[in-house]
Amino acid sequence: MVVTEVPKLASAVEYFFKMGVEGKRFRPTVLLLMATALNIQIPQQTSNVIGDATLIELRERQQRVAEIMEMIHVASLLHDDVLDNSETRRGIGSLNIVMGNKLSVLAGDFLLSRACVALASLNNNEVVSIISAVLEHLVTGEIMQLTTTSDQRCSMEYYMEKTYYKTASLISNSCKAIALLAGQSTQVSTLAFEYGKNLGLAFQLIDDVLDFTGTSTSLGKGSLSDIHQGIVTAPILFAIEEFPQLHEIVSRGLENPADIELALEYLGKSRGIQRTIELAKNHAVLASAAIDSFPESSDEDVLRSRRALVDLTHIVITRTK
């Protein structure tokens, strides 16, 4: 879908997609498993629910949702790199440094426009609405991060809301779209949404931990990139609960290297990392529980996909990179 008549742009948008080694393909994997996990008891006769779609057509439409989601995700990375003036992304030079802001903005816009066209071609108003809202959430999350006040910087509620918009909305709503395309009920679609939301939140919480701990679990081996950008994440927020004196330090913005040192010191004395991992585990359990509440099925493929989705909730919280 990203092939275009203009080779320069094609190479720009393929830049991220081609990084097979670094890219975990996490999101598309989740969605395609979700598709198999829910493509059951398709009411072939009651064509009002899924139109005249055969199972193969349905699968193609669900795959398109996965493609759309990945295009939106990569587009947001391209624009975020311009926003952050990032110099690296996934370990290699970010596109805005390599090819200029111009092409990053344009390639992002190109992917978004292709995503919109692909979305429209699904001819499903509810899915179009859901995925459009995701676009708005991504922007909202980015704005929340850019405009954080000192009070908001110390608020766990604000942090979780921002994390939902920036990270979990895309995967959760795509899971819901997959379920809706399969003709599933509102109840089952909500379970699919809950799986995606809780998996996404667990994923991000562990990301936040790894930014401090790196690949090992001992403090201080991470890249510390968040805190050096003044971005406060869950471990610090939990540490503030234990050491109220940290509140003052964090709320003044972490622009001073001495303040960062102090914050890391308090974090080391606190249970911040541990409590963040516990919170991630809670979300992983909720994600797993959503899958367990899916309608019964005896189909081997369906059951295997569901087990894989449950396995992913464990992988997400035990990963070290």
Place this chain on the structure above:
Amino acid sequence: MVVTEVPKLASAVEYFFKMGVEGKRFRPTVLLLMATALNIQIPQQTSNVIGDATLIELRERQQRVAEIMEMIHVASLLHDDVLDNSETRRGIGSLNIVMGNKLSVLAGDFLLSRACVALASLNNNEVVSIISAVLEHLVTGEIMQLTTTSDQRCSMEYYMEKTYYKTASLISNSCKAIALLAGQSTQVSTLAFEYGKNLGLAFQLIDDVLDFTGTSTSLGKGSLSDIHQGIVTAPILFAIEEFPQLHEIVSRGLENPADIELALEYLGKSRGIQRTIELAKNHAVLASAAIDSFPESSDEDVLRSRRALVDLTHIVITRTK
């Protein structure tokens, strides 16, 4: 629709909308006139065509198309300014200079996401498809401009295609969407599209002339901003037809000020300006003819709106700014 919870972003996106003096409000005016011109013989009983929409609801939906189009237009301006590193836009400092690339990219994304949500809320698959394609056209046009080869630089066909994508697609497809929402036939919707396309092309051709001539019709009083950016427009392309030796000069890119001087000299000796105005007039006539082919009506409001749409085709080609 652009009001948001984040004051900083609201002010960014309102930045362009608030410039009532400079902004001509040309596009929304066309669309609202088109709505009145086509809201006839509404098949209230045959609800399959326009749903259960009453005339008031229909009008609201058409107004939403105008709002969506203007949001997409402003979003593209915001991103274009980042692309061009523009320092002014509509006579005032461009947002990327005033507030940074960051906010320009984000405000553009914000407007696009709001436009997508508003579009989805129309619940009309065909309209969603049409407007999504416009997003792709805008990007395609921008890419064509950024990646022009020396052969393409001298091609009238390439120029007209790029102009359609960058300028005329938005207005023509929005006109078509207005017609489709009114429950008009494919034939009438195509006429609405043809009106918008030809009006848009005429508008841009005159823009290209004014870039050379400024407010008067004598050569050399315009801002010459296109040619100084190496962007070749219709007047130069017509001049090449008269003076083939200009082809070599233009195809090497107009990066040399001496080449620009030479090109302007040939343009002055040629009928390039005149022929561009004639081409614009031809498109204005085609636009006008599309309106004349609309289904008959004796409604005063309908007829007045159609006359206004025809009047606009004259205004577009006789304007001096």
